[in-house]
Amino acid sequence: MRRVRKTGGLAARLEAWFAEVKRPMPWRLEPAPYACWLSEIMMQQTTYASVLPYYTRFLKRFPTVAALAAADEADVLKAWEGLGYYARARNLLKAAKMIAAGGWPHSAAAWAAVPGVGPYTAAALASVLDGERIPVVDGNVARVFARYWKLDDDFRKLPARARLAERLRGEIAAAAVPGDFNQAMMELGALVCTPTNPDCAACPLRVACAARRDGTQGDYPVKAAKKELPVRRVAAVVVTDAKGRVLLVQNRAGGLLKGLWELPAVEPSVAHVQVFSHFRLELTTSRAVRADAEFRDPRKVPLATATRKVLAACGLL
Numbered sequence: 664m665r666r667v668r669k670t671g672g673l674a675a676r677l678e679a680w681f682a683e684v685k686r687p688m689p690w691r692l693e694p695a696p697y698a699c700w701l702s703e704i705m706m707q708q709t710t711y712a713s714v715l716p717y718y719t720r721f722l723k724r725f726p727t728v729a730a731l732a733a734a735d736e737a738d739v740l741k742a743w744e745g746l747g748y749y750a751r752a753r754n755l756l757k758a759a760k761m762i763a764a765g766g767w768p769h770s771a772a773a774w775a776a777v778p779g780v781g782p783y784t785a786a787a788l789a790s791v792l793d794g795e796r797i798p799v800v801d802g803n804v805a806r807v808f809a810r811y812w813k814l815d816d817d818f819r820k821l822p823a824r825a826r827l828a829e830r831l832r833g834e835i836a837a838a839a840v841p842g843d844f845n846q847a848m849m850e851l852g853a854l855v856c857t858p859t860n861p862d863c864a865a866c867p868l869r870v871a872c873a874a875r876r877d878g879t880q881g882d883y884p885v886k887a888a889k890k891e892l893p894v895r896r897v898a899a900v901v902v903t904d905a906k907g908r909v910l911l912v913q914n915r916a917g918g919l920l921k922g923l924w925e926l927p928a929v930e931p932s933v934a935h936v937q938v939f940s941h942f943r944l945e946l947t948t949s950r951a952v953r954a955d956a957e958f959r960d961p962r963k964v965p966l967a968t969a970t971r972k973v974l975a976a977c978g979l980l
């Protein structure tokens with residue numbers, strides 16, 4: 664039977680709090696491997712609010728792991744369109760084929776061998792689905808405990824996360840339900856111990872939180888200075904035909920955008936000037952770089968996010 668206490672150690676406090684406030688996410692109502700796995704992959708780098716409509720549509724389109732395993736990559740990418748980080752969708756398909764053939768994993772180590780599943784997702788799935796006592800550590804969890812224990816590590820680095828995971832192993836050992844302990848940590852980071860203005864008054868860990876005690880919540884987690892990102896400038900053209908189709912090219916190179924359709928890129932423009940008797944003509948031209956462009960219905964092919972945004976802004980979607 665589930666033990667829930669509002670006092671006691673860290674695990675008991677977290678679990679009692681989670682029982683009271685947890686959001687009714689559809690995959691939490693009756694945890695099943697396919698729903699939990701799909702939701703975990705969708706929630707990587709993406710918020711719950713953004714994921715929910717995609718999750719519902721995706722599950723309708725591919726209701727079982729067998730249905731997903733039998734799908735074409737283009738259909739999976741289309742269902743994923745707009746969620747970004749398309750490598751997740753490609754890995755999901757690879758993993759579905761593997762699971763449909765060999766069955767569901769039942770430990771974090773077995774989950775970690777599934778394409779697209781890293782240590783965080785493996786720990787989350789093994790704890791929720793099989794009760795394994797293995798803590799999750801992501802940016803949210805690291806932020807909570809950097810403040811709670813006033814840790815000076817840079818948690819963007821893997822060794823720091825591994826040290827925190829080791830420390831949390833001692834805490835999850837005392838949990839009544841390991842999956843709830845992990846979900847409580849994630850929920851706390853997402854809802855209460857947020858990057859700015861943590862709501863310490865609503866936090867189940869407030870009594871023993873070292874940063875709250877001395878008012879230094881804003882100093883944790885410690886961050887090294889960010890490197891400035893290099894800027895890439897690309898020009899693209901929007902050309903439609905009489906049927907309303909758009910000139911697009913499919914990205915066939917490897918990398919994040921593989922398989923998605925994009926607007927054709929053009930080389931930087933060249934300006935020509937011609938002077939007529941009544942006006943001066945300034946003509947700017949760009950040479951198309953891609954020769955493999957074809958007119959396609961943009962609603963029927965998976966689009967790269969930037970292309971989808973541009974076509975939507977042009978009223979073409």
Ligand code: SF4
Pocket residue numbers: 807810811855856857861862863866867868869870872873874875880
């Ligand atoms: S008391 Fe405040 S700073 Fe400490 S863990 Fe809770 S929300 Fe975060």
